[in-house]
Amino acid sequence: MENEVEKQIIRLIKQHKKIVIGIIISIFTLLVIYFGMAIYFMNHFYFGSTINCINVSGKNVEAVNKQMASKLQTYALNLKERGGKNEQIRANEIGLKYNSDGQFKELKDRQNPYKWILAFFNTDASKMIEGIKYDKQLLKKRVDTLSCFVNSNLIEPKNPSFKYIDKSYVIVSEVHGNKVNKDILYDHILDAILKEQTIIDLEFINCYVKPQYTSSSPKIIDTKNMLNKYVFSKITYTFGNHKELLDGSTINKWLTVDENLEVIFDEKEVKNYIDRLSKNYNTVGKNRDFVSSSGKTINIGGGDYGWSINRVKEAQALITAIKEGQTIAKDPVYIQTALSYGVNDIGNTYVEIDLTKQHLWFYKNGDLIAEGDVVTGNASSNHITPRGIYKLKYKQSDAVLRGPGYVSPVNFWMPFNGGIGIHDASWRDAFGGKIYKTDGSHGCINSPYYLAKVIFDNIEAGIPVVCY
DSSP states (O other), X not given: OHHXXXXXXXXXHHHHHHHHHHHHHHHHHHHHHHHHHHHHHTTBOOTTOEETTEEXXXXXXXXXXXXXXXXXXXXXXXXXXXXXXXXXXXXXXXXXXXTTTTOOHHHHHTSOGGGGGGGXXXXXXXXXXXXXXXXXXXXXXXXXXSGGGOGGGOOOOBOOEEEEETTEEEXXXXXXXXOBOHHXXXXXXXXXXXXXXXXXXXXXXXXXXXXXXXXXXXXXXHHHHHHHHHHXXXXXXXXXXXXXXXXXXXXXXXXXXXXXXXXXXXXXXXXXXXXXXXXHHOOTTOOEEEEOTTSOEEEEOOSXXXXXXXXXXXXXXXXXXXXXXXXXXEOOOXXXXXXXXXXXXXXXXXXXXXXXXXXXXXEETTEEEEEEEOBOBOTTTTOOOOOEEEEOOOOEEEEEEEETTEEEEEEEEEEEXXXXXXXXXXXXXXXSTTHHHHHOBSSSEEEOHHHXXXXXXXXXXXXXXXXX
């Protein structure tokens, strides 16, 4: 029994010794591994070490110096531009280098070789960032020479414009162009270089200069609507049986839009349009074919009778009508009017004076009211009555005519050309014939009393007086 116990005790002692020896061997092995690794990490970076996100695990300083230098030398910042265009800024173009000038021993020295085990649990000592530096002047010069800043490649952004098509205005889309805001791009380039980023998308960083407005901008739509309001106007001028239609096909040529999107009338063109109307329809001073009482058609011009458009007032009235988008039929604003429209605007109420025959006829509504011989301006003293078609200015009874060397009371005074008019001449006992050649008036139409009275009683201001 005792022998059996002794044997068990001996077996236990042997087993304990083996365990102790095993522990001692394990501890020794671990110590060898630990110190072996510590010795290794005296000259090598921790496993999992990165510099600026570049893996340098287990490499010595010399290898890392070469690796980082090589990586930096191949660095290029790619600029993605509109239209699929790309440009690069390379390290050698801007003198790019690390702050440590490629010596990473200081970074390695921060890794305590005896704490290498802790690096598996605390990665802060394994991830390092090394700053870089560049030549500011070289970088500025390189940015200035980018093709996106070359004028010949530049497409300026443009606001939407407006085009008149098929009787209305449409919006022509804006031009985005390719103009780059240099300050914004430069700031992003600096940031990218310092972070060693390799791509900048110019569209993504929003560095393109934008047009102020787009096709959907409320101001653009308002301006288009205003333009269409103007060109939808229709103004029909009436000149008797003749009509002149003014619509968008002409109005659009007078409209422009300024940089503030305000619609501008070309008032000079509006005036030119009114001038063309005046040229076509004004009759003052123009030659007319006139059928005389003798049945002969004569061509006569001059005088102040006829239609005359007030160009300034009508231009303003027209602009107002267009701005209000009116559709109207209208007469132009006149300085003066005539009794009838057309080429022969004399109508059928007028005084006719034949200076050669020294005879006067007065027609009212086409009926001959009175006629008779008269005496006109003295030819020998160069007081010849001017030819032309004039309008009666007014009529006055019991007037006194005054001039150089004479004072002449008359019963009926009807001026039509300055100081020249029709009046009775009680001092004469004969009219007609060739009296006017040597004993004529100072230019007036001397008439017998009865003739002057009939005319006076039936005539009104504005009635034409035809002298030929």
